[in-house]
Amino acid sequence: MSIIATAAGPSSLENLERRLAVYVTRECRRVAGWLAPESAAVIARLAVAQADWKIAGGAGEIGIHHGKLFLLLFFALRAGERAFALDIFEDQQLNRDASGDGDRAVFLGHLRRLGGDPERVSIFAQDSTSVTAATLLAATGPLRLMSVDGGHTQEVTRNDLQLGEAMLLPEGLLILDDLYQERWPAVAAGTFAFMSDPANRLRPFAISPNKTYFCKDPGHAARYRDLLAADFADLVLGRASVFGSEVLILGRRTLSNRIRNHRLVRANPDLYRRLSRLRHFWR
Ligand SMILES: C[S@@+](CC[C@H](N)C(=O)[O-])C[C@H]1O[C@@H](n2cnc3c(N)ncnc32)[C@H](O)[C@@H]1O
Numbered sequence: 001m002s003i004i005a006t007a008a009g010p011s012s013l014e015n016l017e018r019r020l021a022v023y024v025t026r027e028c029r030r031v032a033g034w035l036a037p038e039s040a041a042v043i044a045r046l047a048v049a050q051a052d053w054k055i056a057g058g059a060g061e062i063g064i065h066h067g068k069l070f071l072l073l074f075f076a077l078r079a080g081e082r083a084f085a086l087d088i089f090e091d092q093q094l095n096r097d098a099s100g101d102g103d104r105a106v107f108l109g110h111l112r113r114l115g116g117d118p119e120r121v122s123i124f125a126q127d128s129t130s131v132t133a134a135t136l137l138a139a140t141g142p143l144r145l146m147s148v149d150g151g152h153t154q155e156v157t158r159n160d161l162q163l164g165e166a167m168l169l170p171e172g173l174l175i176l177d178d179l180y181q182e183r184w185p186a187v188a189a190g191t192f193a194f195m196s197d198p199a200n201r202l203r204p205f206a207i208s209p210n211k212t213y214f215c216k217d218p219g220h221a222a223r224y225r226d227l228l229a230a231d232f233a234d235l236v237l238g239r240a241s242v243f244g245s246e247v248l249i250l251g252r253r254t255l256s257n258r259i260r261n262h263r264l265v266r267a268n269p270d271l272y273r274r275l276s277r278l279r280h281f282w283r
Contacts, residue, residue, distance in 0.1 A: 003023055013048065013052060016047075017048050020075055023075050024037070024041055024044050027071075031066050031110050032065070033067070034068065034069075034100075037253070038208055038235060039210060039211045041232075042213075042232065043069070046224060046228075047073075047145060048076075049223075049227055055169070057144030057145075057172060058139075059082075059146065060140055061073060061084075062150040063102070063147070063148070063177070064086070064087040064107055065100040065101065065107075066103060067111065069175075071111065075116070077120065082121070084124060084136050085121050085122070085123050085124070087107075088127055089104040096156070097184075099151060099152040100149075104123070124136070128159060128163065133162075140167075143168050143169060143172050144171070144172040145175075146173070147177070148164055152178060152184040152187050154190040154193065155190065157190025157194070161174075161176070162194060170216045171215065171217050171220040173213060173214070176191065176214065177211060180207070203218065203221060204243060205222070206249075207247055207250065208250040225246065225247075232250050233261060235252070235261070236261060237249045259272070
């Protein structure tokens, strides 16, 4: 079904919310890839907030696979905005750590099936370490949304974060995959190397399943964080200070987390402690 056809015009806030809701709740699961439903909902909410706050700019992803997350970024575009999609696609011999398996035909098939206009996407079929920020910027202009989910080695992660830093608007969002995943420790190593560069202005402000969110402007980071804390109160696990920034931690929609965040339990912390003793029954 065409997602674009579900909304009469692509520029109003209501239509944007409807398109993203259709993708997140129905179509996303039909595209193979890696995107937890909680994170899809968080990204859609942040994209709608950007529209509401009149933040305009391009979108893009490094590491497409079949487009599961890219399509969410794409359907968040408003009139006049463009996206880039970068993946080694058929050159899988360049996939140094075998993270994912990009397939351009499957990706474009999903884009067309959902009513997306391929003319609004600039495709870069190449290793991300061989592209410059200037080349990508020429395709989209400065970005408000960018996902880094390509090669999961230390070198590639650092490179891709540097590209994001150079392309992102101060109030834009960078979404990094697998920073806290034990399967991909080099992502953490590459991120720490990147964060230690004094020229870097990106700071984390939130975490949701397998995704970490960064923004350059501290005022917008706080605004995004407050919005998520209010709209996803049932998923909040806590907060942490990371690289000198306050980070909101959102978990999965498990029964345990829902009980922890129930208003009756929040009003009575001792109740959660007592319920926790029974947790093997609700896991
Ligand atoms: C984990 S998958 C991406 C998942 C995708 N974002 C999703 O929403 O399902 C990683 C992708 O990065 C691509 N890739 C791996 N190394 C790369 C590199 N050095 N440059 C560009 N793409 C790369 C792979 O082909 C694969 O499609």
